[in-house]
Amino acid sequence: SWTADAFVETAVSTLKEKLGNDHVIMALSGGVDSTVAAVLLHQAIGKNLHCIFVDHGLLRKDEYEQVLESYRHMGLNIKGVNAKERFYQKLSGVSEPEHKRKIIGAAFIDEFDTAAHAVQSELPAGIEVKWLGQGTIYPDVIESVSVNGPSATIKSHHNVGGLPDFMKLKVVEPLNTLFKDEVRKVGKALGVAPNILGRHPFPGPGLAIRILGEITPEKVRILQEADDIYIRNLRESGWYDRVWQAGTIFLPVQSVGVMGDERTYEHVVALRAVGSLDGMTADWIHLPYELLAKISNEIINHVKGINRVVYDISSKPPATIEWE
Ligand code: XMP
Numbered sequence: 001s002w003t004a005d006a007f008v009e010t011a012v013s014t015l016k017e018k019l020g021n022d023h024v025i026m027a028l029s030g031g032v033d034s035t036v037a038a039v040l041l042h043q044a045i046g047k048n049l050h051c052i053f054v055d056h057g058l059l060r061k062d063e064y065e066q067v068l069e070s071y072r073h074m075g076l077n078i079k080g081v082n083a084k085e086r087f088y089q090k091l092s093g094v095s096e097p098e099h100k101r102k103i104i105g106a107a108f109i110d111e112f113d114t115a116a117h118a119v120q121s122e123l124p125a126g127i128e129v130k131w132l133g134q135g136t137i138y139p140d141v142i143e144s145v146s147v148n149g150p151s152a153t154i155k156s157h158h159n160v161g162g163l164p165d166f167m168k169l170k171v172v173e174p175l176n177t178l179f180k181d182e183v184r185k186v187g188k189a190l191g192v193a194p195n196i197l198g199r200h201p202f203p204g205p206g207l208a209i210r211i212l213g214e215i216t217p218e219k220v221r222i223l224q225e226a227d228d229i230y231i232r233n234l235r236e237s238g239w240y241d242r243v244w245q246a247g248t249i250f251l252p253v254q255s256v257g258v259m260g261d262e263r264t265y266e267h268v269v270a271l272r273a274v275g276s277l278d279g280m281t282a283d284w285i286h287l288p289y290e291l292l293a294k295i296s297n298e299i300i301n302h303v304k305g306i307n308r309v310v311y312d313i314s315s316k317p318p319a320t321i322e323w324e
Helices: 004-019 032-048 063-073 084-091 097-122 138-142 149-157 180-189 217-236 289-302
Strands: 023-028 049-055 078-082 129-133 170-172 245-259 262-275 306-311
Touching: 004 032, 004 170, 004 180, 023 032, 023 097, 032 049, 032 129, 032 180, 049 063, 049 097, 063 078, 078 097, 084 097, 097 129, 217 245, 217 262, 217 289, 217 306, 245 306, 262 289, 289 306
Parallel strands: 023 049, 023 129, 049 078, 129 170, 262 306
Antiparallel strands: 245 262
């Protein structure tokens, strides 16, 4: 029967044989799949694996720094790319959800292509990066379009115009026979930290599709603050691990409130928490009223610019998990 230890042993020796002294480049997202794939590749080929982590400025609060630090801690050969301003620039004035996704996908490919060239240029003459590592898992293989992580972003865009150079690489996908729960077990066997293995799914376009309408750095900042309070409270109350995915949504409306004897006219955020097995269907989670009350108070009292918090009680279908 299948065990994670046996999988790791076989996968590492297969990768060693397949890759020999070749160099591999790979984009990491901070998510479970790409992280576990990278650790596995790293066990097989060590420093010949070159990882790139792009900050599109649409991650959770402090996530870029924390994830980069964990990657370094794991011994991965990782390069962070701070591309925030370039993404904000390209997204400026755009409010249609699919348009945002296209811009982010294309900008991500540009950043990765540039980073891949930089990696190549630092290698000794005659040594070429030959492979593109990807965290593709079995459900991604069987679905025509996968939804998670930068690997999906690459796939859904690679028939648009001329291919970037890294697309000419051969692809290595060490997890493409595994289901999500098996990926977590493999990650555990490899010693990947529980806080990484237990992370909720997070969409590739990140907060861009949780800010309804136009994205501005100020809205990103407000949303990150509110979301940080929400997620921290879920963790502290023990609800984080009982929820499949949770997040905060910045609504494109302002509403009237009152503070002291002043009338306020500020933003609204919605909290979302769902239970699901695969994201295809999802039920909204009945979080306790006391917990919701605490989160709402904390957000309204601490996040300047928000005077109202609502809770999303819609299931999928007919709603979706994300609002865009
Ligand atoms: P929906 O909103 O379609 O989401 O019910 C189902 C799952 O997919 C994630 N999602 C995305 N992931 N790029 C991604 O990488 C996307 O554009 C995207 N849109 C939705 C969503 O977070 C949920 O886990």
